[in-house]
Amino acid sequence: MTWSEPGSRAREQVPLGPMTSFGLGGLARVFVPVNSSAELSRTLDRARQADLPVYVLGAGANVLVQDDGIDGVVVQLRGGEFDRVTWDGPRVVAGAGVDMAKLTLAAVRRGLAGLECMAGIPGTVGGCVRMNAGGRFGEIGSVVRRVWTVDRGGSRREWNQSEMGFRYRGCALRDEIIERVEFELTPSDSEALMRRYREIWDYKRRSQPLGADSAGCVFKNPPGAHAGELIDRAGLKGAAVGGASVSRHHANFIVTSPGARAGDVIELIELIRRCVAKRFGIDLELEIDVWPRGIAAAGRPGCRAADGGADRRTAAGADMPCCAGLQPMGRGQEPHAAGEGDGLL
Secondary structure (H helix, E strand, C coil): CCCCCCCCCCEEEEECHHHCCCCCCCEEEEEEEECCHHHHHHHHHHHHHCCCCEEEECCCCCEEECCCCEEEEEEEECCHHHHCEEEECCEEEEECCCEHHHHHHHHHHCCEECCHHHCCCCCEHHHHHHCCCEECCEEHHHHEEEEEEECCCCCEEEEEHHHHCCECCECCCCCCEEEEEEEECEECCHHHHHHHHHHHHHHHHHHCCCCCCCCCECECCCCCCCHHHHHHHCCCCCCEECCEEECCCCCCEEEECCCCCHHHHHHHHHHHHHHHHHHHCCCCCECCEEECCCCCCCCCCCCCCCCCCHHHEECCCCCCHHHCCCCCCCCCCCCCCCCCEEEEC
């Protein structure tokens, strides 16, 4: 089946790296930007007929695309109804493609509280809601009232907050694609809200490498612990594989430099998981999405190691057997972050 037909916006063999915060990864067999529910339905139908998996790309802020790319259809909800925002008192309905940072700031300026916890977290509305994005200041799921979705078969559904089953970095959605979301916000003093928003932004700026090529926190925090602290205590700040390194600013961030490969990031993820498991007996779970899934998503069924050997590794302060032979990385080598992969059908 040929996707690049006259009048179609679908393109074949499209580089995905430039569309992600990491800036890494191979080609999409098919890339389709869609701006309406009707266009999304047609795209899902064509993918089903071609027996191709469908991936939904938001802002690419929480996604690592592997070097071999995606043998499937990558859909991006962009423009049209997916960028539409409707305000009605304390309630706002936003399309899945709406920029979360812009929506957050607009709510703060209107004196509507509830989204300010998202300050400094990049992504789209759909991606942030799907992963219940947030942090120490709150999570987005707490202000979600309704969510509208479509599944691979084309069936649409409306979910209320309780049905969404929000949990730490996740929700009840599986194959469903978010099309739009309704938030229930709280009227508040706009000046006080703006001060709170700036306080959160300042904290993020001080504690995270926000100017780096990264995908935000790589691992979820295990119960009763913080992934970044465990990685730091394992002596892995500054540890590197090829062009990927553990940030010296925040150990739960992996940052990349020019020439890095997605395989470097995957191998570094596996190194971190081995060292933390060996020292603390804790199996770190990924917070970022690795595409395609089930191939090299570290610690998940069906994973495989990325190419590369010990000669590609360096580390700072590593003295455990799992990190034996690694040498300190030079100061000042941290390159130039983010927090969304919407989902695989």
